[in-house]
Amino acid sequence: MDKNTEWSQNLNVQVMCKDCKEIPPNLVEEFSSGDLVCDTCGVVIGDRIVDTRSEWRTFSNDDQGNDDPSRVGDAANPLLNGSQLSTTIAFGDSSVRSRELYRAQGKQGSDKSTKALLAAYKEIGAHCDAV
Template sequence: MDTYCSDCKRNTEVVFDHAAGDTVCSECGLVLESRSIDETSEWRTFADESGGDDPNRVGGPVNPLLGDAALSTVISKGPNGSNGDGSLARLQNRGGDPDRAIVLAFKAIATMADRLSLVSTIRDRASEIYKRLEDQKCTRGRNLDALVAACIYIACRQEGKPRTVKGVAMFSDHVD
């Protein structure tokens, strides 16, 4: 990038020092602009299996089956402060995250899928099935391990890789 340098009195090539945020004249070393802010996106580069570079945004993966609650922050007042009608305190006592139960179920599905050596498409299908059950309010009061085993069993059948009920139940944490 060429810029006019007031010290050299000519158009000169400039160097940008990212660490300091300075734009420096390459001829005389005059700092033309200091502490500039880089407003471009923050990216990290991850190497993929083929050895190439895969640029991804910074941050954890987003699960499309979870609501926006996983991205929220709750700030409360201290023990001496008041929090109005107490709804904030009730939310914090419940764990603060309305998707907490479904996150636990997804973790249980992932664990069981790993034990069964299932591919990610089956794990994802089982998570979708569980999410449908959760949306229809069919999971309340039911045994999580049994629901997870059933979701994995159904997902295996839907993906054309059927397993027996006994085969799936053997890898469940809780077998009755």
């Protein structure tokens, strides 16, 4: 090894089919089943593959009233100290337990200090826009 050449470990992970041993491997990620499959021979190389694709699925405007199927919420506001990071419980079925959870969250969710902060920030923004 030359003194000027730096040694570095190859940390790349190379997955290949144990049956075909093709290079480059012909692997397909089937997100519907969560499997990594060799497209040549059909052997399942890995299961329970995590879908790393983006969750953003629509670009609809909020004022149209359409449901947004994405599971991504609003961005966190650093000025509110994490108080907007909450869980929303939907009142879907008419079971007693669902109704009780919905009511309990309604009582818990009304945070007056957060509403006051939002109103103050809105007013500050209006004054800044006027200047």
